Amino acid sequence: MTLRLGEWIVVAGALLIGAFAALVATLIYLKPPPAMYGYTESAAANLGETIYKRESCRDCHQVFGNGSTSGPKLDGIGALRSESMLKAYLLDPVPGVGDKAYRVKMPSYARLNQEDRDALVSYLLALSPPAAQNAASP
Numbered sequence: 001m002t003l004r005l006g007e008w009i010v011v012a013g014a015l016l017i018g019a020f021a022a023l024v025a026t027l028i029y030l031k032p033p034p035a036m037y038g039y040t041e042s043a044a045a046n047l048g049e050t051i052y053k054r055e056s057c058r059d060c061h062q063v064f065g066n067g068s069t070s071g072p073k074l075d076g077i078g079a080l081r082s083e084s085m086l087k088a089y090l091l092d093p094v095p096g097v098g099d100k101a102y103r104v105k106m107p108s109y110a111r112l113n114q115e116d117r118d119a120l121v122s123y124l125l126a127l128s129p130p131a132a133q134n135a136a137s138p
């Protein structure tokens with residue numbers, strides 16, 4: 001059986017679509033899963049999270065994909081900064097800690113009471129980088 005020109009075009013089109021689907025499937029398969037940042041739960045950290053939400057830190061910061069990126073992401077910040085740095089930073093933020101220049105300005109949280117700031121720091125310290133099993137996978 002011989003195919004007519006129009007039939008060849010349909011067959012070629014179907015093969016092309018099939019090859020494209022296979023290519024996309026391969027790319028999806030090969031793409032590494034997004035890094036899973038950690039959170040070490042504790043009463044102090046959970047309290048800090050409620051204050052983090054109450055004070056609208058999310059208007060400028062992102063954690064686990066939630067919030068705005070007009071400021072730096074805070075995923076994994078607990079491994080990056082020390083408790084004393086974070087405590088001082090909330091009182092008197094100095095620009096230039098982030099990885100680039102930001103158009104918005106980190107406000108001082110000196111107006112909060114000491115307990116609220118300490119709770120915020122507990123929350124920030126609980127934000128850890130991807131677990132070791134992720135780092136170990138190829």
Ligand code: HEC
Binds near residue numbers: 052077086124
């Ligand atoms: C109006 C926007 C804005 C709000 C609201 C805000 N931040 Fe920020 N924050 C920034 C910017 C911008 C930076 C980076 C400053 C720089 O490096 O120039 C920053 C930096 C930080 C850093 C330092 C990051 C690092 O890499 O060390 C921490 C921690 C932080 N913010 C926590 C908070 C917390 C907690 C809140 C809420 C209580 C908050 N921020 C609210 C804009 C904001």
